[in-house]
Amino acid sequence: MxxxxxxxxxxxxxxxxxxxxxxxxxxxxxxxxxxxxxxxxxxxxxxxxxxxxxxxxxxxxxxxxxxxxxxxxxxxxxxxxxxxxxxxxxxxxxxxxxxxxxxxxxxxxxxxxxxxxxxxxxxxxxxxxxxxxxxxxxxxxxxxxxxxxxxxxxxxxxxxxxxxxxxxxxxxxxxxxxxxxCQDRAGFVVNALLIPFVLSAIRMLESGFATAEDIDQGLVRGAAHPQGPLALADLIGLDTTKAVAESLYEEFKEPLYAPPPLLARMVDAGLLGRKTGRGFYTY
Missing domain, CATH: 3.40.50.720 (NAD(P)-binding Rossmann-like Domain)
Structure with a gap:
Protein backbone atom coordinates (compact mmCIF):
# COMPACT_ATOMS: atom_id res chain seq x y z
CA MET A 1 0.00 0.00 0.00
CA CYS A 182 -19.66 5.90 8.08
CA GLN A 183 -22.14 4.82 5.46
CA ASP A 184 -22.61 7.14 2.50
CA ARG A 185 -25.79 8.76 3.79
CA ALA A 186 -26.32 12.51 4.15
CA GLY A 187 -24.89 13.76 7.44
CA PHE A 188 -22.82 10.60 8.00
CA VAL A 189 -22.66 9.89 11.78
CA VAL A 190 -21.92 13.12 13.61
CA ASN A 191 -24.04 15.61 11.66
CA ALA A 192 -26.98 13.22 11.40
CA LEU A 193 -27.09 13.38 15.21
CA LEU A 194 -25.81 16.92 15.77
CA ILE A 195 -27.78 19.01 13.26
CA PRO A 196 -31.29 18.04 14.49
CA PHE A 197 -30.10 18.93 18.01
CA VAL A 198 -28.88 22.36 16.86
CA LEU A 199 -32.06 22.97 14.83
CA SER A 200 -34.15 22.11 17.90
CA ALA A 201 -32.30 24.79 19.87
CA ILE A 202 -32.94 27.33 17.07
CA ARG A 203 -36.65 26.46 17.07
CA MET A 204 -36.73 26.90 20.86
CA LEU A 205 -35.19 30.37 20.49
CA GLU A 206 -37.46 31.23 17.55
CA SER A 207 -40.58 30.34 19.57
CA GLY A 208 -39.57 32.61 22.44
CA PHE A 209 -39.37 29.67 24.83
CA ALA A 210 -35.95 30.77 26.14
CA THR A 211 -33.12 33.17 25.34
CA ALA A 212 -30.00 32.10 23.45
CA GLU A 213 -27.94 32.51 26.62
CA ASP A 214 -30.29 30.39 28.72
CA ILE A 215 -30.54 27.65 26.10
CA ASP A 216 -26.77 27.42 25.84
CA GLN A 217 -26.13 27.68 29.58
CA GLY A 218 -28.71 24.94 30.15
CA LEU A 219 -26.68 22.52 28.04
CA VAL A 220 -23.28 23.67 29.30
CA ARG A 221 -24.14 23.61 33.00
CA GLY A 222 -26.83 20.95 32.99
CA ALA A 223 -25.47 18.43 30.49
CA ALA A 224 -21.71 19.16 30.65
CA HIS A 225 -21.49 20.22 27.01
CA PRO A 226 -18.33 22.26 26.28
CA GLN A 227 -20.50 24.89 24.56
CA GLY A 228 -24.17 25.39 23.86
CA PRO A 229 -25.87 24.48 20.56
CA LEU A 230 -26.35 28.08 19.42
CA ALA A 231 -22.73 29.02 20.11
CA LEU A 232 -21.77 25.83 18.28
CA ALA A 233 -23.90 26.84 15.27
CA ASP A 234 -22.07 30.17 15.22
CA LEU A 235 -18.75 28.31 15.22
CA ILE A 236 -19.81 25.93 12.43
CA GLY A 237 -21.26 28.82 10.41
CA LEU A 238 -24.99 29.32 10.01
CA ASP A 239 -24.69 28.96 6.23
CA THR A 240 -23.00 25.57 6.67
CA THR A 241 -25.55 24.54 9.31
CA LYS A 242 -28.36 25.41 6.89
CA ALA A 243 -26.68 23.61 3.97
CA VAL A 244 -26.21 20.43 6.02
CA ALA A 245 -29.82 20.60 7.22
CA GLU A 246 -31.04 20.96 3.63
CA SER A 247 -28.98 17.94 2.53
CA LEU A 248 -30.40 15.87 5.38
CA TYR A 249 -33.96 16.97 4.63
CA GLU A 250 -33.51 16.30 0.90
CA GLU A 251 -32.39 12.75 1.60
CA PHE A 252 -34.70 11.72 4.47
CA LYS A 253 -37.69 14.13 4.27
CA GLU A 254 -37.87 14.15 8.08
CA PRO A 255 -39.32 17.40 9.52
CA LEU A 256 -36.65 17.52 12.24
CA TYR A 257 -34.03 18.11 9.50
CA ALA A 258 -35.83 21.10 7.90
CA PRO A 259 -34.05 24.46 8.51
CA PRO A 260 -36.18 26.74 10.74
CA PRO A 261 -37.27 30.06 9.19
CA LEU A 262 -35.08 32.00 11.66
CA LEU A 263 -31.98 30.18 10.41
CA ALA A 264 -32.89 30.90 6.78
CA ARG A 265 -33.46 34.61 7.50
CA MET A 266 -30.15 34.95 9.34
CA VAL A 267 -28.29 33.37 6.44
CA ASP A 268 -30.09 35.69 4.00
CA ALA A 269 -28.99 38.63 6.15
CA GLY A 270 -25.36 37.49 6.15
CA LEU A 271 -25.39 36.83 9.89
CA LEU A 272 -23.33 33.67 9.64
CA GLY A 273 -21.74 33.46 13.09
CA ARG A 274 -18.12 33.90 14.08
CA LYS A 275 -16.81 34.30 10.55
CA THR A 276 -18.93 37.44 9.95
CA GLY A 277 -18.81 38.75 13.53
CA ARG A 278 -22.47 38.16 14.28
CA GLY A 279 -24.82 35.20 14.49
CA PHE A 280 -26.78 34.21 17.59
CA TYR A 281 -24.06 36.16 19.43
CA THR A 282 -21.88 39.16 18.51
CA TYR A 283 -18.13 38.58 18.20
Whole structure:
Protein backbone atom coordinates (compact mmCIF):
# COMPACT_ATOMS: atom_id res chain seq x y z
CA MET A 1 0.00 0.00 0.00
CA UNK A 2 1.63 3.21 -1.22
CA UNK A 3 2.32 5.89 1.39
CA UNK A 4 0.84 9.34 0.77
CA UNK A 5 3.48 12.06 1.02
CA UNK A 6 2.20 14.74 -1.38
CA UNK A 7 -1.13 16.24 -0.35
CA UNK A 8 -3.32 18.71 -2.23
CA UNK A 9 -6.16 20.72 -0.75
CA UNK A 10 -8.70 22.85 -2.59
CA UNK A 11 -9.92 25.71 -0.43
CA UNK A 12 -8.02 27.59 2.26
CA UNK A 13 -10.87 28.68 4.51
CA UNK A 14 -11.13 27.50 8.10
CA UNK A 15 -11.36 23.83 7.17
CA UNK A 16 -8.91 23.80 4.27
CA UNK A 17 -6.29 25.73 6.22
CA UNK A 18 -6.74 23.42 9.20
CA UNK A 19 -6.30 20.32 7.05
CA UNK A 20 -3.23 21.86 5.40
CA UNK A 21 -1.75 22.63 8.81
CA UNK A 22 -2.16 19.14 10.26
CA UNK A 23 -0.73 17.56 7.09
CA UNK A 24 2.29 19.87 7.11
CA UNK A 25 2.82 19.31 10.84
CA UNK A 26 2.95 15.58 10.00
CA UNK A 27 5.79 16.26 7.56
CA UNK A 28 3.76 16.14 4.33
CA UNK A 29 4.42 18.24 1.24
CA UNK A 30 1.23 20.33 0.93
CA UNK A 31 -0.17 22.39 -1.96
CA UNK A 32 -3.33 24.41 -1.29
CA UNK A 33 -5.31 25.88 -4.18
CA UNK A 34 -7.54 28.94 -3.93
CA UNK A 35 -9.43 30.62 -6.75
CA UNK A 36 -8.38 34.28 -6.37
CA UNK A 37 -5.32 36.27 -5.29
CA UNK A 38 -7.12 37.79 -2.26
CA UNK A 39 -8.18 34.29 -1.17
CA UNK A 40 -4.58 33.07 -1.51
CA UNK A 41 -3.37 35.98 0.65
CA UNK A 42 -6.08 35.39 3.25
CA UNK A 43 -5.31 31.66 3.31
CA UNK A 44 -1.60 32.23 3.89
CA UNK A 45 -2.39 34.70 6.67
CA UNK A 46 -4.74 32.20 8.30
CA UNK A 47 -2.03 29.52 8.27
CA UNK A 48 0.63 31.89 9.61
CA UNK A 49 -1.62 33.05 12.44
CA UNK A 50 -2.61 29.53 13.46
CA UNK A 51 0.92 28.16 13.35
CA UNK A 52 2.36 31.14 15.25
CA UNK A 53 -0.21 30.47 17.95
CA UNK A 54 0.69 26.77 17.95
CA UNK A 55 4.39 27.63 18.32
CA UNK A 56 3.70 30.00 21.23
CA UNK A 57 1.83 27.19 22.98
CA UNK A 58 4.56 24.65 22.37
CA UNK A 59 2.49 22.58 19.93
CA UNK A 60 5.07 22.94 17.15
CA UNK A 61 8.80 23.58 17.46
CA UNK A 62 8.94 26.01 14.54
CA UNK A 63 6.01 27.62 12.72
CA UNK A 64 8.37 28.72 9.94
CA UNK A 65 9.54 25.14 9.37
CA UNK A 66 5.96 23.90 9.01
CA UNK A 67 5.04 26.79 6.70
CA UNK A 68 7.94 25.86 4.40
CA UNK A 69 6.06 22.65 3.60
CA UNK A 70 2.91 24.51 2.47
CA UNK A 71 2.38 26.30 -0.85
CA UNK A 72 -0.81 28.33 -1.36
CA UNK A 73 -1.43 28.96 -5.07
CA UNK A 74 -4.13 29.85 -7.58
CA UNK A 75 -3.26 27.26 -10.22
CA UNK A 76 -5.18 23.99 -9.88
CA UNK A 77 -2.63 22.37 -12.22
CA UNK A 78 -0.23 22.45 -9.25
CA UNK A 79 -2.13 19.40 -7.94
CA UNK A 80 -1.03 17.21 -10.84
CA UNK A 81 1.54 15.22 -8.82
CA UNK A 82 -0.45 14.78 -5.60
CA UNK A 83 -1.16 11.37 -4.06
CA UNK A 84 -4.17 12.69 -2.13
CA UNK A 85 -6.36 15.71 -2.86
CA UNK A 86 -8.93 16.88 -0.30
CA UNK A 87 -11.73 19.16 -1.47
CA UNK A 88 -12.70 21.73 1.18
CA UNK A 89 -14.80 24.29 -0.68
CA UNK A 90 -18.31 25.66 -0.15
CA UNK A 91 -20.98 23.10 0.87
CA UNK A 92 -22.69 23.08 -2.53
CA UNK A 93 -23.24 19.91 -4.53
CA UNK A 94 -22.92 21.52 -7.96
CA UNK A 95 -19.70 23.32 -7.07
CA UNK A 96 -18.18 20.18 -5.57
CA UNK A 97 -19.19 17.95 -8.50
CA UNK A 98 -17.71 20.44 -10.96
CA UNK A 99 -14.48 20.49 -8.98
CA UNK A 100 -14.23 16.68 -8.86
CA UNK A 101 -14.62 16.52 -12.62
CA UNK A 102 -11.74 18.98 -12.93
CA UNK A 103 -9.57 17.12 -10.39
CA UNK A 104 -10.09 13.93 -12.38
CA UNK A 105 -8.52 15.71 -15.36
CA UNK A 106 -5.69 17.38 -13.41
CA UNK A 107 -4.38 14.68 -11.03
CA UNK A 108 -2.11 12.40 -13.06
CA UNK A 109 -1.54 9.45 -10.71
CA UNK A 110 -4.31 6.90 -11.41
CA UNK A 111 -3.94 5.61 -7.84
CA UNK A 112 -4.32 9.05 -6.23
CA UNK A 113 -7.12 9.39 -3.69
CA UNK A 114 -9.68 12.12 -4.35
CA UNK A 115 -11.48 13.02 -1.13
CA UNK A 116 -14.19 15.40 -0.02
CA UNK A 117 -14.39 17.12 3.35
CA UNK A 118 -18.14 17.56 2.84
CA UNK A 119 -20.29 17.62 5.97
CA UNK A 120 -23.32 16.05 4.37
CA UNK A 121 -23.34 15.66 0.57
CA UNK A 122 -23.47 11.99 -0.52
CA UNK A 123 -20.06 10.87 -1.77
CA UNK A 124 -21.58 8.90 -4.64
CA UNK A 125 -22.80 12.14 -6.24
CA UNK A 126 -19.20 13.40 -6.31
CA UNK A 127 -17.63 10.08 -7.30
CA UNK A 128 -19.71 9.72 -10.46
CA UNK A 129 -18.47 13.12 -11.66
CA UNK A 130 -15.11 11.41 -12.21
CA UNK A 131 -13.79 8.54 -14.31
CA UNK A 132 -12.27 6.96 -11.17
CA UNK A 133 -15.09 6.53 -8.64
CA UNK A 134 -13.19 3.66 -7.01
CA UNK A 135 -10.65 6.24 -5.76
CA UNK A 136 -13.15 8.75 -4.34
CA UNK A 137 -14.33 8.86 -0.72
CA UNK A 138 -15.20 11.25 2.07
CA UNK A 139 -12.54 12.25 4.59
CA UNK A 140 -14.47 14.53 6.91
CA UNK A 141 -12.43 16.50 9.45
CA UNK A 142 -13.93 18.56 12.28
CA UNK A 143 -13.35 22.21 13.15
CA UNK A 144 -10.88 23.24 14.53
CA UNK A 145 -8.91 20.60 12.63
CA UNK A 146 -5.64 20.94 14.60
CA UNK A 147 -7.55 20.38 17.87
CA UNK A 148 -10.30 17.82 17.23
CA UNK A 149 -9.12 14.26 16.72
CA UNK A 150 -12.12 12.78 14.88
CA UNK A 151 -12.25 12.05 11.14
CA UNK A 152 -15.19 10.35 9.41
CA UNK A 153 -14.23 7.99 6.55
CA UNK A 154 -17.07 7.69 4.04
CA UNK A 155 -16.67 5.29 1.12
CA UNK A 156 -19.38 5.17 -1.54
CA UNK A 157 -20.76 1.93 -2.97
CA UNK A 158 -18.07 2.18 -5.67
CA UNK A 159 -15.05 2.99 -3.49
CA UNK A 160 -12.33 0.34 -3.64
CA UNK A 161 -11.62 -1.07 -0.13
CA UNK A 162 -7.92 -0.40 -0.71
CA UNK A 163 -8.70 3.31 -1.18
CA UNK A 164 -10.47 3.35 2.18
CA UNK A 165 -7.57 1.58 3.88
CA UNK A 166 -5.02 3.98 2.39
CA UNK A 167 -7.10 6.86 3.71
CA UNK A 168 -7.36 5.20 7.11
CA UNK A 169 -3.60 4.68 7.31
CA UNK A 170 -3.01 8.30 6.33
CA UNK A 171 -5.49 9.70 8.86
CA UNK A 172 -4.52 7.48 11.78
CA UNK A 173 -0.86 6.61 11.29
CA UNK A 174 0.37 9.80 9.62
CA UNK A 175 -1.90 12.48 11.13
CA UNK A 176 -2.59 10.80 14.47
CA UNK A 177 -6.35 11.25 14.17
CA UNK A 178 -9.10 8.78 15.13
CA UNK A 179 -11.12 7.49 12.17
CA UNK A 180 -14.67 6.17 12.34
CA UNK A 181 -16.44 4.42 9.46
CA CYS A 182 -19.66 5.90 8.08
CA GLN A 183 -22.14 4.82 5.46
CA ASP A 184 -22.61 7.14 2.50
CA ARG A 185 -25.79 8.76 3.79
CA ALA A 186 -26.32 12.51 4.15
CA GLY A 187 -24.89 13.76 7.44
CA PHE A 188 -22.82 10.60 8.00
CA VAL A 189 -22.66 9.89 11.78
CA VAL A 190 -21.92 13.12 13.61
CA ASN A 191 -24.04 15.61 11.66
CA ALA A 192 -26.98 13.22 11.40
CA LEU A 193 -27.09 13.38 15.21
CA LEU A 194 -25.81 16.92 15.77
CA ILE A 195 -27.78 19.01 13.26
CA PRO A 196 -31.29 18.04 14.49
CA PHE A 197 -30.10 18.93 18.01
CA VAL A 198 -28.88 22.36 16.86
CA LEU A 199 -32.06 22.97 14.83
CA SER A 200 -34.15 22.11 17.90
CA ALA A 201 -32.30 24.79 19.87
CA ILE A 202 -32.94 27.33 17.07
CA ARG A 203 -36.65 26.46 17.07
CA MET A 204 -36.73 26.90 20.86
CA LEU A 205 -35.19 30.37 20.49
CA GLU A 206 -37.46 31.23 17.55
CA SER A 207 -40.58 30.34 19.57
CA GLY A 208 -39.57 32.61 22.44
CA PHE A 209 -39.37 29.67 24.83
CA ALA A 210 -35.95 30.77 26.14
CA THR A 211 -33.12 33.17 25.34
CA ALA A 212 -30.00 32.10 23.45
CA GLU A 213 -27.94 32.51 26.62
CA ASP A 214 -30.29 30.39 28.72
CA ILE A 215 -30.54 27.65 26.10
CA ASP A 216 -26.77 27.42 25.84
CA GLN A 217 -26.13 27.68 29.58
CA GLY A 218 -28.71 24.94 30.15
CA LEU A 219 -26.68 22.52 28.04
CA VAL A 220 -23.28 23.67 29.30
CA ARG A 221 -24.14 23.61 33.00
CA GLY A 222 -26.83 20.95 32.99
CA ALA A 223 -25.47 18.43 30.49
CA ALA A 224 -21.71 19.16 30.65
CA HIS A 225 -21.49 20.22 27.01
CA PRO A 226 -18.33 22.26 26.28
CA GLN A 227 -20.50 24.89 24.56
CA GLY A 228 -24.17 25.39 23.86
CA PRO A 229 -25.87 24.48 20.56
CA LEU A 230 -26.35 28.08 19.42
CA ALA A 231 -22.73 29.02 20.11
CA LEU A 232 -21.77 25.83 18.28
CA ALA A 233 -23.90 26.84 15.27
CA ASP A 234 -22.07 30.17 15.22
CA LEU A 235 -18.75 28.31 15.22
CA ILE A 236 -19.81 25.93 12.43
CA GLY A 237 -21.26 28.82 10.41
CA LEU A 238 -24.99 29.32 10.01
CA ASP A 239 -24.69 28.96 6.23
CA THR A 240 -23.00 25.57 6.67
CA THR A 241 -25.55 24.54 9.31
CA LYS A 242 -28.36 25.41 6.89
CA ALA A 243 -26.68 23.61 3.97
CA VAL A 244 -26.21 20.43 6.02
CA ALA A 245 -29.82 20.60 7.22
CA GLU A 246 -31.04 20.96 3.63
CA SER A 247 -28.98 17.94 2.53
CA LEU A 248 -30.40 15.87 5.38
CA TYR A 249 -33.96 16.97 4.63
CA GLU A 250 -33.51 16.30 0.90
CA GLU A 251 -32.39 12.75 1.60
CA PHE A 252 -34.70 11.72 4.47
CA LYS A 253 -37.69 14.13 4.27
CA GLU A 254 -37.87 14.15 8.08
CA PRO A 255 -39.32 17.40 9.52
CA LEU A 256 -36.65 17.52 12.24
CA TYR A 257 -34.03 18.11 9.50
CA ALA A 258 -35.83 21.10 7.90
CA PRO A 259 -34.05 24.46 8.51
CA PRO A 260 -36.18 26.74 10.74
CA PRO A 261 -37.27 30.06 9.19
CA LEU A 262 -35.08 32.00 11.66
CA LEU A 263 -31.98 30.18 10.41
CA ALA A 264 -32.89 30.90 6.78
CA ARG A 265 -33.46 34.61 7.50
CA MET A 266 -30.15 34.95 9.34
CA VAL A 267 -28.29 33.37 6.44
CA ASP A 268 -30.09 35.69 4.00
CA ALA A 269 -28.99 38.63 6.15
CA GLY A 270 -25.36 37.49 6.15
CA LEU A 271 -25.39 36.83 9.89
CA LEU A 272 -23.33 33.67 9.64
CA GLY A 273 -21.74 33.46 13.09
CA ARG A 274 -18.12 33.90 14.08
CA LYS A 275 -16.81 34.30 10.55
CA THR A 276 -18.93 37.44 9.95
CA GLY A 277 -18.81 38.75 13.53
CA ARG A 278 -22.47 38.16 14.28
CA GLY A 279 -24.82 35.20 14.49
CA PHE A 280 -26.78 34.21 17.59
CA TYR A 281 -24.06 36.16 19.43
CA THR A 282 -21.88 39.16 18.51
CA TYR A 283 -18.13 38.58 18.20
Missing amino acids: NAINKVGIVGCGLMGAGIAEVCARAGKDVVVVEMTTPAVTAGRQRLETSLSRAESRGKVASAAEVLERIQVVEDIEALADRGLVVEAIVEDETAKSTLFKRLDEVVKDPDAVLASNTSSIPIMKLAVATERPTHVLGIHFFNPVPVLSLVELVPSLLTDPETTERARAFVQDDLGKHAID
